[in-house]
Amino acid sequence: MSSAPTYKRVLLKLSGEGLMGPKAYGLDDATLGRIAADIKAVVAAGVQVCVVIGAGNIFRGVSGAASGMNRASADYMGMLATVINCLAMQSALERLGCAARVLSAIPMDTVCEPYIRPKAVAHLEKGRVVIFAGGTGNPFFTTDTAAALRAVEMECDVVLKATQVDGVYTADPKRDKTATRYDSLSYQEVLTKDLKVMDAAAIALARENKLPILVFAMQETGAFAKALSGQGRFTVVKEE
Numbered sequence: 001m002s003s004a005p006t007y008k009r010v011l012l013k014l015s016g017e018g019l020m021g022p023k024a025y026g027l028d029d030a031t032l033g034r035i036a037a038d039i040k041a042v043v044a045a046g047v048q049v050c051v052v053i054g055a056g057n058i059f060r061g062v063s064g065a066a067s068g069m070n071r072a073s074a075d076y077m078g079m080l081a082t083v084i085n086c087l088a089m090q091s092a093l094e095r096l097g098c099a100a101r102v103l104s105a106i107p108m109d110t111v112c113e114p115y116i117r118p119k120a121v122a123h124l125e126k127g128r129v130v131i132f133a134g135g136t137g138n139p140f141f142t143t144d145t146a147a148a149l150r151a152v153e154m155e156c157d158v159v160l161k162a163t164q165v166d167g168v169y170t171a172d173p174k175r176d177k178t179a180t181r182y183d184s185l186s187y188q189e190v191l192t193k194d195l196k197v198m199d200a201a202a203i204a205l206a207r208e209n210k211l212p213i214l215v216f217a218m219q220e221t222g223a224f225a226k227a228l229s230g231q232g233r234f235t236v237v238k239e240e
Contacts, residue, residue, distance in 0.1 A: 105137030
């Protein structure tokens with residue numbers, strides 16, 4: 001990292017789609033490796049890192065429900081899909097010599113550790129990356145909400161949400177060339193303007209616990225470290 005990080009303990013929220021790279025589905029090894037290297041660099045700088053990963057590259061519960069599947073069953077399928085992504089990220093990190101542990105909200109002892117808060121904290125304090133799988137363990141909640149929940153439980157300083165664009169815009173900049181980027185927003189502005197930062201439950205949880213959310217693009221190598229050091233382009237959601 002080019003300068004000292006601002007935060008001691010952070011949670012990185014990755015979308016499943018962000019792991020696809022140029023593919024239309026599944027996981028791209030090169031993309032996984034690049035993100036893992038970025039995470040390793042941040043850990044090497046002394047930052048404790050938690051990770052939550054979505055599953056849109058494999059299965060999305062809402063889409064399953066829309067096609068006629070029972071919503072609870074579809075959401076559980078999505079939670080299981082997050083475990084695949086989390087195990088892939090753990091493997092990518094460990095190939096680089098960066099210790100990582102997957103903790104799942106849905107117990108599956110032969111695959112990964114169950115989520116127990118003190119155990120997760122102990123892993124962080126030993127310099128390991130902690131990857132939270134299985135969402136919150138409950139249907140009807142997204143991985144955005146899981147990210148906010150785990151960040152609060154872990155007493156993280158900030159949630160960093162990696163997206164395809166460098167912050168929050170007034171509209172989708174890929175579709176609307178007149179869209180402008182916000183440098184900062186309040187939680188209330190995100191809710192009132194219905195900006196697609198994270199879902200309403202995640203924003204409400206962050207606001208209640210005064211947890212800042214930093215939205216940035218992670219396509220470039222080193223973007224995670226730059227954002228933590230206050231460099232690059234991003235949007236910060238925080239108290240007014």
